[in-house]
Amino acid sequence: NAGVTQTPKFRILKIGQSMTLQCTQDMNHNYMYWYRQDPGMGLKLIYYSVGAGITDKGEVPNGYNVSRSTTEDFPLRLELAAPSQTSVYFCASSSSGEGNQPQHFGDGTRLSIL
């Protein structure tokens, strides 16, 4: 059972470039999340989705876009990359949105913007 899979694991971008971070889960979870983690700052929610076709903003959505066309996949799009987007990005999924089930995380994408 793979759980939550993120690709790529590492990426270096130049300022102004765009890219898509991929996330897929095989647990049939309706809820999916994108976080960024900066040193000493904890996990910050970027976007989340409660099911296919439904997405909503988190704490730090500026500069990012998401889509959710299937239950399994939740890609994160960076347009016009900026140095401030250098971070580690984690995708997570959960079976419930009622706060009584854990989120399960992928191993992250380490992104550097130069």
Place this chain on the structure above:
Amino acid sequence: EDQVTQSPEALRLQEGESSSLNCSYTVSGLRGLFWYRQDPGKGPEFLFTLYSAGEEKEKERLKATLTKKESFLHITAPKPEDSATYLCAVPGSYNTDKLIFGTGTRLQVFP
């Protein structure tokens, strides 16, 4: 305002030296409190869910407890392989589909 605070930020222990990590929270109507372990270069790995005050969960050398205001992660006779960052999280008071994470406690266990 919903908030999660973890202490200490960092903890260095000798192998076998037991200690506790603290997670204080301020949310209304707690639905669950989650503990995670995060190794360098990896995503958070789920450890425990606690649902109500007085509840305890154990896994190997770890025991998590919960009160109405805080949770403790007790580490008994730790080993170097217990070195990691430990995170706790709670669902928001009004948006239970989103978790609020603490900034974690970085634990180092030396042989």
